Amino acid sequence: MKKKICVLIFMVLCIFALAGCGKSSAGTKKVTSVDELSGAKIGVQLGTTADIYASDYEGDDAGTTVERYNKMADAVQALKQDKIDCVIIDEQPAIAVTKDSDDLKILDEEFTSEDYAICIAKGNDQLREKINGALAELKEDGTIEQILSNYIGEDAGKHPYETPQGTTYDNGTLVVATNATFPPYE
Numbered sequence: 001m002k003k004k005i006c007v008l009i010f011m012v013l014c015i016f017a018l019a020g021c022g023k024s025s026a027g028t029k030k031v032t033s034v035d036e037l038s039g040a041k042i043g044v045q046l047g048t049t050a051d052i053y054a055s056d057y058e059g060d061d062a063g064t065t066v067e068r069y070n071k072m073a074d075a076v077q078a079l080k081q082d083k084i085d086c087v088i089i090d091e092q093p094a095i096a097v098t099k100d101s102d103d104l105k106i107l108d109e110e111f112t113s114e115d116y117a118i119c120i121a122k123g124n125d126q127l128r129e130k131i132n133g134a135l136a137e138l139k140e141d142g143t144i145e146q147i148l149s150n151y152i153g154e155d156a157g158k159h160p161y162e163t164p165q166g167t168t169y170d171n172g173t174l175v176v177a178t179n180a181t182f183p184p185y186e
Helices: 015-020 049-055 072-080 091-098 125-140 143-151
Strands: 002-010 041-045 065-069 086-090 104-106 112-115
Touching (some): 041 049, 049 086, 072 104, 086 091, 091 104
């Protein structure tokens, strides 16, 4: 599965009026495209792939800096407070953050696209085969598409997954790590 990473910017509606008076937000760079990230103060969630990508800009000749936050919400709040110029964030969380906000905008161009993966220990062929078999079954019967449509797109929230009646979990426990502050994925 692919995911898009977007750049989120804060829309300052009064900046034009303030510019006429000789006032502006000190140190704030207007970012309107990915090409304008150089020289900006970029906000990211610490340890995410956005953090890795933004690090490529850090320390360039234009003075680009990367501010790292423990939570995505903290980066967005810093953006709203003009502490940073933009936030690099996954597309779906960006949509969730901006859906009820008139002062945030997602840039039209995507920053990058990346794939998801499941990691298991090398040599654990039995688990790999079980995971691949389960994924193939869920893909074939439409369950994966149903889950995706519940979280992404115009029908979001209309197709919640329900475990089929009679399902048992007699093979043990599967432990999964996630970032529960990253809507809509959790």
